[in-house]
Amino acid sequence: MSQGRIVKVSGPLVVAEGMRDCNMFDVVRVSDKHLIGEIIEMHGDRASIQVYEETAGLGPGEPVVSTGAPLSVELGPGLIETIFDGIQRPLVAMREMYGTNITRGIDVPSLDRKKKWKFEPTAKKGQKVVAGDIIGKVQETAVVEHRIMIPYGVSGTITEIYAGDFTVEDTVAKVQKDNGEIVNIQMMQKWPVRKGRPYKEKLPPEEPLVTGQRVIDTLFPIAKGGVAAVPGPFGSGKTVVQHQLAKWADAEIVVYIGCGERGNEMTDVLMEFPELKDPRTGESLMKRTVLIANTSDMPVAAREASIYTGITIAEYFRDMGYSVALMADSTSRWAEALREMSGRLEEMPGEEGYPAYLGSRLAQFYERAGRVISLGTEGREGALTAIGAVSPPGGDISEPVTQATLRIVKVFWGLDASLAYRRHFPAINWLLSYSLYLDRLDKWISENVARDWNNLRSDAMRILQEESELEEIVRLVGVDALSPNDRLTLEAAKSIREDYLHQNAFHEVDTYTSLNKQYKMLKLIMGFYYKGKKALEAGATIKDLFELPVRERIGRSKYVPEDQVNTVFQEIETQLNDQIDALTSKEVAKNA
Template identity: 75%
Template sequence: MNEGRIVKVSGPLVVAEGMRNSNMFDVVRVGKENLIGEILEIHEDRASIQVYEETSGLGPGAPVVSTMAPLSVELGPGLIENIFDGIQRPLEAMRQQTGGNITRGVSIPALDRSRKWHFVPRAKTGDYVRAGDIIGVVQENEVFEHRIMVPYGIEGTLIEISEGDYTVEETVARVETKDATGATKVHALTLMQKWPVRQGRPYKEKLPLDEPLITGQRIIDTLFPIALGGVAAIPGPFGSGKTVVQHQLAKWAAADLVVYIGCGERGNEMTDVLMEFPELKDPRTGKSLMKRTVLIANTSDMPVAAREASIYTGITIAEYFRDMGYNVALMADSTSRWAEALREMSGRLEEMPGEEGYPAYLSSRLAQFYERAGKVRTLGSQERIGSLSAIGAVSPPGGDISEPVSQATLRIVKVFWGLDYSLSYRRHFPAINWLVSYSLYEERLRDWYTENVSRDWVRLTGDMMRILQEEAELQEIVQLVGVDALSPMDRVTLEAARSIREDYLQQDAFNDVDTYATLNKQYRMLRLIMGFYYKARDAVRAGAGISEIFNLPVRERIGRAKFVPEDKVSQVYDEMEKDLETQMDALTAKEDN
């Protein structure tokens, strides 16, 4: 322990002297109420501390005690279905203890110390175990198996392990280790382990990203896919639908577990998540979506310093589940609020400001966060592959993505889903602008789509993107001289582009059928719309009239194709393809005669 005294208080920043024996990023207890803080700077015996709770009432002379340990999270059974604040305090347990408002200085362990979990061993006495080895499992709920791993830094012989009901602090196994001198030491293993949040959890190796994270959102899976273990950014102005897109990804992405971080967002949005997720039926399990979700809530009215920690708390929890061999999807909403917390603390530390007042280390901090994503071969003697996909929302002021947070993020991530306010104003959701968005994973994932969906996939998506780009050019001509000045072929291109936009890319998050589309349904829809385009061009070449082509009865059915339930896709789409061919052939034959 190292005790000092406060000499200055500036909002969430506290300066204390007498802290010479402390280290950077040590957690400290501030004042008589034992507020939680973290050391940011040390000058001789003075330490600058960011306090994660309200500092009103603190004054010079108040005690500051260092715990001599970094900010860490507790990792073990009890994380799933829980909601924590930015420094991993369980909000429900705090509400039961202190009421509806968060009371300062409350110290509640993240994991329930009284609840017992049934531990089933997967290793036996006498086994040689290494860090990362799974020694047993706990069935955390009806859908999620929590795998208990040997903590990092421990390697030796299992001398005791037994099945039974344990709390997270009780010993479930003992491992005997030997040091370089041959001396032995016995380590007691519990269901819980701790890990410092600012340090990435270790793994054997990072693997190439060659498989997509299937989201069920057509514009993402088709045009701008994200790889399993990849990183993506969703920048967009207020009201363009960033949070809804992230909610959709959290609900439907093909991940074993979702970690959702509400970083500085409005409280009512986190309330929506809390109310909505338990009611949602998980398409993978048929149970509530909360059965595989961890929520970190640091709303905009909570202390700004804790907002900075919430991102690291969330990604450390996500890495822990990745190490079990699961595919984890992390949603950070939004990194702009996190960067604003960095800027506020940097300003109070009187650091030299960078662009727009953000600290000079903004880019490196963002990179440190996103680089913790990836697909990895985990530690341990068993062969396990886990992935962590990170998707961050960015909220640039006024929607201007030339501002520092957006630009720093775009230099790091490989997928950019650019939200467009004009699309959201026209009620086109998701409001992802196909002309500015991109995915650098697309080329690497082509082989996977070809093997697992269809050999036509790359050709159809390429033609689809080309039509949308041609439409943007043709619209300029239309605005100048009108649509009647276009050639029949260009009119077909415009009609196909309209069908792609309205019938394919537009997706209703609140419609039970349209909210999610499997890759098979996406491919069949794409084949229908592009089939109409190809056949319409052939009909124009044969002399058919534009109005006749556009008024074919099958056109209306293609427009409603996205509302066909998944179990009827094969039958209904086959019928539509036959009708399309029959009606187009009849039209062409009429012109030939």
């Protein structure tokens, strides 16, 4: 172990000399209080260290000891349902040992060393294994089977494998390498957080991550293994969108990172998730969730580490063959931590004071998402989808963090304060947002939902764009000056906005909409528009068309429970056809 002495303390940045034998990103223990820190810069024998705990009271001359290892996370049974801080310390265990206030220098293992897990081997003695092969499983929660994998860098023949109850540190198997060395395999492995976990092959994203949120799934879908950004000003609903995705997205594991988040919002997550019933399994949502809570009052350096901690845990479950959804709320506060540390290091600032390497750091984070074939002889397929909230000051998306993020991600859900003030949620602006996965997902949607889905979607987007153009005319000369066709376009756009895109996150039925129901809802609204145009051509008046009784049923169709969708929507469609046909026949008879 290399030992040095503090020569300077500047907030969370500590400079120590006598550290020549250390390496970049080594974890160190600072002072007699054993504060956790990480080396982020080296000059000769001087090391600049970002300390993940409060540094008040530290002074020059105090010792700094290197552990000789980079910041790593422990991966094994016990991750699910646990709430960690930014450097993977379990908050519940810390409270039990040290009380409600986090004191400095706490050293708590990330995974419980005493709890025993039932290990069921799936490999046999004498079997040849390589890194990534699954040798056994542990039923971690009612819904998650934790698959124990051979660690990276190990391959050979299993000489011993055991069954029974073990702690994460116990040996569950022994592997003899080709050189004769025996390696003890535990249920736990460690991985450095700043290094992406390896995989065999990266696959193109071709299947959507179904979220149950109509504006996302229909207009701006995200693929499994894709990346998305949710920028928006204060109060526009970023956190609620993230919560909805965590609750309803079609992922088997959820990793939620509250990065510099307000304490009361993290409390909401911690209180709400255990109470929520998972629609996939009927169990509590926490049974497949890992939470990382780094609130805004926690040390700023730990905020910088929290998203790496989260994505490494997510990659571990991806390697087991799971589809994982990672929510980072919010990357702006992570970038602010980068800016603060960069300022203390006296680096040359880039735009708005952010470090020049802001874009490359964001890319390193988002590029770890993807749909991959994992290591191992069987080659499991797993997906890691990353969704990052961005909080641009004053909602200005031209600021550096948003712009750097948009250069990397392929889905942009732009939240709009004016929509939020009108109580339209999710407040995703359909004229600003985009998804570059649409073409890739076309085939899957056509095969699994409906062949005419993409035509309906394109027509709905065209109507919404035409509405924004017509609004200018309406403001100048009034709605009565418009042609009947234009008035029908405005009415259809209003129906798409209010009946389809507006979704109540707190309504038990409306909070989630399956793709089948989304298709049928959109087909009804667009059906009214298509048939309405034909009725107008036959001589029907716009007033008669707007007063059709079926319109109220179309507006309320979002509240139809999923198990009644097929029958109720068929009824409404029949009613729509009958009423418009009756109107058209009446006009034809009148003209005759």
